[in-house]
Amino acid sequence: MNEAHPFFAAIHLSAGYGRQPVLRDISFTLEQGCLAGVLGANGCGKTTLLKAICGILPHAGRCTLQETCLEQLTPRQLARRCGYIPQRSGISIDLSVLEVVLMGFNPQLGLLEHPTPAMREKARRALALTGLAHREKDNYLQLSEGQKQLCILARTLAADSQLLLLDEPESALDFRHRYRILDLLRTWAGKGNGSALVALHDPLLALNCCDQLLVLSDGWVQACLTPGKDALPRIERELAAIYGPVSLQYCTGRNGQRQIVLLKEPD
Amino acid sequence: MNSIRPSMALLTVRSHKTALLCTAGMALLIVLAVVSLFTGKYPLTWQGLAGGDGMQLRVFYTLRLSRTAVGLIGGFALGAAGFVYQTVFRNPLASPDVIGVTSGASAGAAAGILFLSGAAAVTAASFAGALAAMGLALALSALDQSGKQATIVLAGIAVHSLAQTALMCLKLTADPERELASIEYWIMGSLNGISGYSIGGNLLLCAVCVAVLFLLHRQVVLLSAEEGEARMLGVSVGKLRLAVLLVATLAVSAVVSLTGLISFVGLLAPHGARLLTRRNDAGTMLLGGILGGVLLTGADILARSVAATELPVSIFTSLLGAPFLIVLIVRGRKGYE
Numbered sequence: 001m002n003e004a005h006p007f008f009a010a011i012h013l014s015a016g017y018g019r020q021p022v023l024r025d026i027s028f029t030l031e032q033g034c035l036a037g038v039l040g041a042n043g044c045g046k047t048t049l050l051k052a053i054c055g056i057l058p059h060a061g062r063c064t065l066q067e068t069c070l071e072q073l074t075p076r077q078l079a080r081r082c083g084y085i086p087q088r089s090g091i092s093i094d095l096s097v098l099e100v101v102l103m104g105f106n107p108q109l110g111l112l113e114h115p116t117p118a119m120r121e122k123a124r125r126a127l128a129l130t131g132l133a134h135r136e137k138d139n140y141l142q143l144s145e146g147q148k149q150l151c152i153l154a155r156t157l158a159a160d161s162q163l164l165l166l167d168e169p170e171s172a173l174d175f176r177h178r179y180r181i182l183d184l185l186r187t188w189a190g191k192g193n194g195s196a197l198v199a200l201h202d203p204l205l206a207l208n209c210c211d212q213l214l215v216l217s218d219g220w221v222q223a224c225l226t227p228g229k230d231a232l233p234r235i236e237r238e239l240a241a242i243y244g245p246v247s248l249q250y251c252t253g254r255n256g257q258r259q260i261v262l263l264k265e266p267d
Numbered sequence: 268m269n270s271i272r273p274s275m276a277l278l279t280v281r282s283h284k285t286a287l288l289c290t291a292g293m294a295l296l297i298v299l300a301v302v303s304l305f306t307g308k309y310p311l312t313w314q315g316l317a318g319g320d321g322m323q324l325r326v327f328y329t330l331r332l333s334r335t336a337v338g339l340i341g342g343f344a345l346g347a348a349g350f351v352y353q354t355v356f357r358n359p360l361a362s363p364d365v366i367g368v369t370s371g372a373s374a375g376a377a378a379g380i381l382f383l384s385g386a387a388a389v390t391a392a393s394f395a396g397a398l399a400a401m402g403l404a405l406a407l408s409a410l411d412q413s414g415k416q417a418t419i420v421l422a423g424i425a426v427h428s429l430a431q432t433a434l435m436c437l438k439l440t441a442d443p444e445r446e447l448a449s450i451e452y453w454i455m456g457s458l459n460g461i462s463g464y465s466i467g468g469n470l471l472l473c474a475v476c477v478a479v480l481f482l483l484h485r486q487v488v489l490l491s492a493e494e495g496e497a498r499m500l501g502v503s504v505g506k507l508r509l510a511v512l513l514v515a516t517l518a519v520s521a522v523v524s525l526t527g528l529i530s531f532v533g534l535l536a537p538h539g540a541r542l543l544t545r546r547n548d549a550g551t552m553l554l555g556g557i558l559g560g561v562l563l564t565g566a567d568i569l570a571r572s573v574a575a576t577e578l579p580v581s582i583f584t585s586l587l588g589a590p591f592l593i594v595l596i597v598r599g600r601k602g603y604e
Contacts, residue, residue: 051495054495054499055498056494056495056498056499074503075498075499075501075502075503075504076501076503078499078501079498079499079500079501080501082499083499084495084496084499086493086495086496089492089493089496090492090493090494090495090496091491091492091496092357092491093354093357093488093491093547094541094545094546094547095488095546095547096546099488099548103488103489103492103500104500106485106489106500106501106502107500107501109485111483111486112482112483114485139545
């Protein structure tokens with residue numbers, strides 16, 4: 001990693017709601033092509049961190065993406081660089097799945113312009129990637145919550161952002177799609193498209209899919225972990241501070257791939 | 268960089284069903300327009316008009332044509348503006364009253380009736396009242412830099428209350444026999460008294476505003492997302508919402524200052540269009556406008572033909588609209604079959 005010029009850096013980030021501080025002076029960096037997970041108990045500041053980075057929430061400190069200060073960008077400029085997937089999308093009117101994905105091209109369009117055929121094609125490819133190709137004409141509101149998340153992910157992937165911020169994208173997904181969504185992000189980041197920061201509730205998913213883990217506790221960065229490199233006892237220790245006593249073991253699957261297995265020990 | 272198609276593609280009606288509904292709606296609108304031209308106390312005939320009957324031609328050009336134009340264009344504008352209000356506020360009950368504009372128009376009209384003379388002066392006063400209410404609501408909401416949707420709604424409620432208070436004060440000072448009755452009649456809404464001399468500016472403003480709203484349709488849909496999500500889609504939420512509401516409210520102000528308060532059209536027409544198409548595309552907005560025109564023109568025809576004296580048009584917009592909406596809701600709730 002280039003320490004002097006990281007791909008993304010959060011520098012002394014503090015944020016909260018009203019006078020209630022939630023994030024307290026957080027600093028960390030991400031390298032390009034990295035899939036980073038944010039772990040922490042409820043209320044530790046995962047969502048606040050993502051909202052602060054993408055400027056939805058007023059904050060102190062700053063964030064840089066390829067040395068560009070995000071706070072100085074207009075919404076349009078910011079949206080060209082960062083994609084944000086909230087826990088639940090706020091779309092509440094009848095729109096087709098394809099129309100929702102096409103919304104992602106707005107930063108590339110003028111006020112009165114309309115998506116091009118090339119954009120429509122790209123949107124269809126993104127839908128195919130998330131397994132929703134057959135639903136493009138369906139009403140977005142009639143999708144399940146998990147399918148809605150996949151649709152919003154397709155919208156974000158289609159928009160060519162450099163930094164993806166995802167807030168618990170796995171929360172409404174079944175077991176298979178949880179891994180699928182993380183695999184998609186890993187492939188996307190691995191191709192050098194950019195980096196993704198994903199708030200997760202499932203530590204097992206985070207340990208097996210993310211390159212880097214940010215463990216938040218009460219608004220602070222308690223630890224920065226690298227699951228493939230850090231020793232299991234250290235990871236156990238850091239996770240125990242959030243989830244109580246846990247045991248980690250390596251287990252080899254039928255395909256020969258080594259994965260971490262997490263067991264909850266009695267408190 | 269991708270090549271960008273011109274924005275006129277916004278008006279492309281992609282859905283075959285929507286196109287069919289719009290065509291049927293337009294056909295109905297044309298039929299109603301013809302009926303409207305020939306309905307009224309003074310009988311008009313094809314033969315009389317073709318034969319150059321002076322009185323018939325004068326009634327046709329100065330009264331019927333302008334009245335029908337206001338019914339069609341005004342109804343269309345109320346329907347299209349209603350679509351915008353409901354989408355931007357993500358609220359099926361949203362209407363121009365959300366930001367107090369109809370109350371401002373009422374107070375303005377009441378002031379015009381009391382202190383000015385002539386129908387054109389009342390129209391101008393009503394328009395000024397509507398603009399003042401809109402300006403005040405938007406200025407109050409601009410005090411909160413966050414651009415939150417709730418701020419506009421709260422500002423609208425405050426302006427609505429202020430305008431209602433002003434209206435009550437004006438009514439108290441009105442002569443109960445003449446002026447008070449005129450104010451009440453204006454508030455009930457009517458296309459009676461519209462003449463070719465007083466509508467040109469309003470209808471032009473209305474048409475321009477509606478055209479701008481159609482051009483901004485994609486932005487209107489983006490505003491339907493939650494504020495944070497819309498911002499992350501590159502939308503300057505606060506500024507764009509103010510601009511869109513300003514244009515929609517100008518269109519409504521131009522109509523209500525001519526007609527008085529017309530209930531239900533701005534609420535029902537976009538609902539009806541959405542229930543018919545199950546979409547929110549530009550075609551559905553167009554259908555909402557067409558339904559608005561059908562409803563207002565149809566109600567106006569009934570208002571001047573069912574009784575010896577002309578009745579307020581709002582009675583018929585509600586009488587026609589409510590059953591239509593109920594049928595659509597019941598049809599929509601049948602669910603899986």
